[in-house]
Amino acid sequence: MSVDLSLLPDGGMGWLDASGQYADIVLSTRIRLARNVDGYAFTANARDGERLRVLSQVREAVGAVPALTESVMYRLDELPPASRALLHERHLVSKELAGLDAQHPVRTGAAVFLADGLGVMVNEEDHLRLQALRSGFALQDAFAAIDKLDRDLGSRLPYSFHNEFGFLTACPTNVGTGMRGSVLIHLPGLVLTKEIGKVLASLQQMGLTYRGLYGEGSEVVGNFFQISNQTTLGRSEEELLDQLLRVVGHVVEREAEARRVLLRDAGYIIEDKLWRAYGTLRYARSLTFDEAMNYLSGVRLAVGLKLISSLSVYTLNKLLIFSQAAHLAFAEGRALTESETNLARARYVRKALEEEAGSVG
Amino acid sequence: MLCDSCRERDAVVHLTTIENNAVHQLHLCERCAAERGVETTVATPKHPLGEFLHEVHQQVASSSHEVVRCTFCNTTMADFRATGRWGCARCYTNFEAGIRELLRRIQGSHRHVGRAYHPPMNETLERSAVLGELRERLRRAIEGEQFELAADLRDRIRVME
Numbered sequence: 001m002s003v004d005l006s007l008l009p010d011g012g013m014g015w016l017d018a019s020g021q022y023a024d025i026v027l028s029t030r031i032r033l034a035r036n037v038d039g040y041a042f043t044a045n046a047r048d049g050e051r052l053r054v055l056s057q058v059r060e061a062v063g064a065v066p067a068l069t070e071s072v073m074y075r076l077d078e079l080p081p082a083s084r085a086l087l088h089e090r091h092l093v094s095k096e097l098a099g100l101d102a103q104h105p106v107r108t109g110a111a112v113f114l115a116d117g118l119g120v121m122v123n124e125e126d127h128l129r130l131q132a133l134r135s136g137f138a139l140q141d142a143f144a145a146i147d148k149l150d151r152d153l154g155s156r157l158p159y160s161f162h163n164e165f166g167f168l169t170a171c172p173t174n175v176g177t178g179m180r181g182s183v184l185i186h187l188p189g190l191v192l193t194k195e196i197g198k199v200l201a202s203l204q205q206m207g208l209t210y211r212g213l214y215g216e217g218s219e220v221v222g223n224f225f226q227i228s229n230q231t232t233l234g235r236s237e238e239e240l241l242d243q244l245l246r247v248v249g250h251v252v253e254r255e256a257e258a259r260r261v262l263l264r265d266a267g268y269i270i271e272d273k274l275w276r277a278y279g280t281l282r283y284a285r286s287l288t289f290d291e292a293m294n295y296l297s298g299v300r301l302a303v304g305l306k307l308i309s310s311l312s313v314y315t316l317n318k319l320l321i322f323s324q325a326a327h328l329a330f331a332e333g334r335a336l337t338e339s340e341t342n343l344a345r346a347r348y349v350r351k352a353l354e355e356e357a358g359s360v361g
Numbered sequence: 362m363l364c365d366s367c368r369e370r371d372a373v374v375h376l377t378t379i380e381n382n383a384v385h386q387l388h389l390c391e392r393c394a395a396e397r398g399v400e401t402t403v404a405t406p407k408h409p410l411g412e413f414l415h416e417v418h419q420q421v422a423s424s425s426h427e428v429v430r431c432t433f434c435n436t437t438m439a440d441f442r443a444t445g446r447w448g449c450a451r452c453y454t455n456f457e458a459g460i461r462e463l464l465r466r467i468q469g470s471h472r473h474v475g476r477a478y479h480p481p482m483n484e485t486l487e488r489s490a491v492l493g494e495l496r497e498r499l500r501r502a503i504e505g506e507q508f509e510l511a512a513d514l515r516d517r518i519r520v521m522e
Contacts, residue, residue, distance in 0.1 A: 036450060038450060038480065040449070041433070041434040041448055041449040042434075042446065042447065042448060042449050042450075044444070044446060044448075045434050045436065045446075045448040045449060056493045056494070056496070056497045057489070057490060057493050059493065059496075060489050060490075060492050060493035060496065061489060064489075125446070154478060154480075154481075155481050156481060156489055157481070157489075158480040158481060159478060159480065160450035161478040161480065162450075162453050162454070162473075163473075164461075164471065164472060164473065165453055165460070165464065165471065165473055166473025166475060167473075167478065168447075168450045168453050170446040170447055171445060171446055171447075172445075172447070172460070172463055172464060172467060172468070173467060173468070175453075175464065175468070175473075176468065176473045176475060177473070177475035177476070179475070231468045231469060231470075232468065233464060233468040233469075233470050233471070233472070233473060234468060234469055234470025234471075234472060234473075234474060235470075235474060235475070236474050236475045236476070237475050237476060
C-alpha cells in the first residue's frame, strides 16, 4: 500500500503557498505542542498494545474535534518506507515518527491525523505532537489554531499534567508548556555579509535556538534556518511566543537591511553570482541535494531582490519539496540510486524553471 | 535479580525457610517482603567491626537510592541517564526532587506558569474509551467478515452516540 497524498487539502502543502507576511524571507511558521495521554507509559517505553490503545483513544477523541472531523489518518506502521519518507519530506511527520532512522524503526501504532494546516502525530516521542503550520510569518494565527485544537482534544483525553511541572513529556527539555514555536527563515543576506554569526549568537542569549530545514539534528543547508524557543518552562505560552515574535521580527529586518547593503555596495557581483546560480539550475544535468538547495537559495534571493521577476516564490517553495529524494522516486515511479536521483533532480528543476521562464531577465 | 513475588522490582531480601526438611529460597523486593511481614531492618551490631560494616551497609543503602525504580514503569535514574528520556508521567513524581534540580539546570526554572489544565471528568472519559473500544471491535469484525457481530456493535455505538 502506498500513501495517497491527494487526499490531503493542497497535498498538505498549503503552508508553502507564499501568502504570508515577508513570504520571500519567512517560509513558514510552525507551533507544536507535546502532550501525553495519562495512564500509559511514554511511547518509547510502552508496549505495542499500549500504543495501540493510545491510538484508539486518540482516534475516538479526534472524531469529536471540529477542526479534525475532515482529517485524514495515515498509519505509518502500515506504510512502506518510500511513503513514510514522502510524508517526512513534506514536513508533515517527524523523522522519528516516520521511522526513517536505522536506530528508530517505525513503531507499532505510529500514526498521523492531517487536516488543513493542522496535524496530530500519535506515538511520536510523546503520545501526541499537535502541530499547526502556516505560510509566512504567522505566529499568532498558528497559536490560535493550535490552542483551540489542544483545548478540544484535552477535554476529551486526559493529558498527563503536574501542578508544578506542567504538561509532562518524555524529554525534560519539552516539559511545562510542551510548546515549540519555530519560524523557517531564509537568511542569505546575513550569510553573504557575514553578519550571521553575530545574529545566531544573540539568539542564544535571548533564549532562542536555531536548527536546519528538518528541525532537530538537521544541518543548515541553503541558508534556511529554523528559529525556535529553547525553553518550555518558567514562562507562559504567550510570553514565549512574544519573545520569538520580537526576535524573529528583528532578524527579518536585519536580513532586509543586509540585502539592501549587498545591492548598494556589491551590486554587479551579487547580480552575477545569482544569475550564475539560476544558470546552473536551468542547465545542469546532475544536481546533489545540497547543490540544488544552495543554488535555489541564490535564485530565491534574486527573486526577493527583484532581479528575476517572472519566477514566483511559490514555485521556489515547491522546488524545495519536489527536488527531494523520496519525491523524485515517487515521480519516477521506482526506487532510484543516488546518481539516478541527482539526474532526476536536475531534470525536474530544469523543467520547472523552463515552464516559468517566459520572459526571465 | 527480580522479586519472586511481583517480578517487577529488584529482590533485596533473600529469605531461606525450611519446611518439611526441604529448603526454600525466596527472593523478595522490599514491598513484597513487607507485605509478608518479613522484617527487613538490619539489627545494629554491637562490636566496632560490626559498626564499621553497618556504616558501609548504610552507605550502600543510600547510594542504592540510585536504583530506585519508578513504581509504574520501572525506569531508573541510570535508564534516564542513558536515554535522556523519562519512562512515564509517574517518573516525575517518583524522581521529583532530582527532576526539580534537573529542570532548574536545563530550563532555568522548574515552575510551569503556562496554561493550567484540568483533565476531563471520568464519565466523559469512560464513555469515550468504551466507544473507542467498540469502534475497534467493529473494525475487526468487518475485517473478519463477522457481519452479525458488526451489526450488533454498530447498534451499540449508535445508542451510545
